[in-house]
Amino acid sequence: MKTTKKYGKKIDLALSLWVKLSRAFTVVQQKAAEDIRKSGLTVPQFAVIECLGHLGELSIGELTKKQLVTGGNMTLVLDNLEKEGLIKRRRLQENRKIIKVSLTEKGKQKFLKTFLPHAKFISMLLSVLNETEQKTLANLLKKLGKTIQNKNI
Amino acid sequence: MKTTKKYGKKIDLALSLWVKLSRAFTVVQQKAAEDIRKSGLTVPQFAVIECLGHLGELSIGELTKKQLVTGGNMTLVLDNLEKEGLIKRRRLQENRKIIKVSLTEKGKQKFLKTFLPHAKFISMLLSVLNETEQKTLANLLKKLGKTIQNKNI
DNA sequence: TTTAAATTGTTTAAATTTAAACTAAATATA
DNA sequence: TATATTTAGTTTAAATTTAAACAATTTAAA
Structure with missing residues (x-):
C-alpha cells in the first residue's frame, strides 16, 4: 500500500483499489482467454455457450444484459455460432x-466437453487464494458490482 | 452465494469468484470509460497520459507491460497522442x-486538467465500500493479480 | 570477426467491439 | 382506428485490438 498521499487519503485508496481490480481482472482474463481458445471458441462465443448451457433458452436481450455487451456484437457472435451449428434462434409466437x-x-x-475443463483451469488459477480469502473477495466484489450497477450515475 | 454444488465445492467457489470479479470490473470500467470520454481522450490514451504523468519518461516496452496491451496497439495509441501533440518520442542514444x-x-x-476530476469520480464510484472494505479488497486483489502474473501457466 | 539469436518497436491484415442508423413489432395515446 | 412511441434485434461504418510478419538494433556464440 502506498504511504504517500498524492490526492488525499480517500482518493488514493480508491485509485489504488481500482488499479488492483483492473490488474487482477486483466491477468486472470488473459490466462482464461488462452485456455478458452484451445477449445476452438472465441471468448464471447464461449460465454454464450456457457450461459445457455447453464440457464437454458434465453432471449437475445437477456444474453446481452448478462454479458454487458452491445446488441450488434451479440448478433455477430450468435451468427457465427449459428453457422457452426452450435446454437439456434427461435422467434417467439406470443411476442x-x-x-x-x-x-x-x-x-x-x-458445452459438456469444454466447460468443466475450463472451470478446473479457473479453479487452479484462483487457488493462489485459500477458501476463506476467496469467499471474502467474492462477497466484496459482489457488493461493489451490484451496488454500482444499480446506482445511476 | 450459491448453495448447490454443481462441479464440487472448490470449483464452484472459484467460478463464483471469477464471475463476480468480471462483473465488478466491467461495471466500474464502463462507468470510468464514460467519464474519461468526456475529456476527449480514449481510455487507452488516458491510461498512457496518466502513466507518463505519474511516472515520467518511459520506454514503449515499459508502457505496454504496465498496461498489458500488445505492442501494435501501443504504437497506434502513441501515434494518435503524438498527432495531438500530447506526447513525444525520443530514441535513446545509448541503446x-x-x-x-x-x-x-x-x-x-x-494530465493536470483531467486526472484529478477522474480520480474523484472513481473515488465516488467506489465509495459504496467503506475504507476497511476497500483496504481488504485491495489487498486480496493485489495478492491475486501479483501471484498469477508471476506464475507461469 | 561473423553469424545467429534475442530484443524493441512498427506494419499489416483480420477479428472484435462499439455506436448510430435502421427495420419490424408491440404498446400507448389521441 | 390511426398515429406516435417504445422495444427488440440487425446492419453498417468506424474504431479498437490482436497476432503475425517484419525491420532495426543489440547481444551472444561460433
Whole structure:
C-alpha cells in the first residue's frame, strides 16, 4: 500500500483499489482467454455457450444484459455460432419481437466437453487464494458490482 | 452465494469468484470509460497520459507491460497522442532499439486538467465500500493479480 | 570477426467491439 | 382506428485490438 498521499487519503485508496481490480481482472482474463481458445471458441462465443448451457433458452436481450455487451456484437457472435451449428434462434409466437436462443445438440456436446475443463483451469488459477480469502473477495466484489450497477450515475 | 454444488465445492467457489470479479470490473470500467470520454481522450490514451504523468519518461516496452496491451496497439495509441501533440518520442542514444516516451507541455496540462476530476469520480464510484472494505479488497486483489502474473501457466 | 539469436518497436491484415442508423413489432395515446 | 412511441434485434461504418510478419538494433556464440 502506498504511504504517500498524492490526492488525499480517500482518493488514493480508491485509485489504488481500482488499479488492483483492473490488474487482477486483466491477468486472470488473459490466462482464461488462452485456455478458452484451445477449445476452438472465441471468448464471447464461449460465454454464450456457457450461459445457455447453464440457464437454458434465453432471449437475445437477456444474453446481452448478462454479458454487458452491445446488441450488434451479440448478433455477430450468435451468427457465427449459428453457422457452426452450435446454437439456434427461435422467434417467439406470443411476442414476435423476441428471439429465443438455445443450444443445439452439437452445442450441448460442446458445452459438456469444454466447460468443466475450463472451470478446473479457473479453479487452479484462483487457488493462489485459500477458501476463506476467496469467499471474502467474492462477497466484496459482489457488493461493489451490484451496488454500482444499480446506482445511476 | 450459491448453495448447490454443481462441479464440487472448490470449483464452484472459484467460478463464483471469477464471475463476480468480471462483473465488478466491467461495471466500474464502463462507468470510468464514460467519464474519461468526456475529456476527449480514449481510455487507452488516458491510461498512457496518466502513466507518463505519474511516472515520467518511459520506454514503449515499459508502457505496454504496465498496461498489458500488445505492442501494435501501443504504437497506434502513441501515434494518435503524438498527432495531438500530447506526447513525444525520443530514441535513446545509448541503446538505439529503445524509444522513450514523455508528455509534452500540452500533455502535462492535459494530465493536470483531467486526472484529478477522474480520480474523484472513481473515488465516488467506489465509495459504496467503506475504507476497511476497500483496504481488504485491495489487498486480496493485489495478492491475486501479483501471484498469477508471476506464475507461469 | 561473423553469424545467429534475442530484443524493441512498427506494419499489416483480420477479428472484435462499439455506436448510430435502421427495420419490424408491440404498446400507448389521441 | 390511426398515429406516435417504445422495444427488440440487425446492419453498417468506424474504431479498437490482436497476432503475425517484419525491420532495426543489440547481444551472444561460433
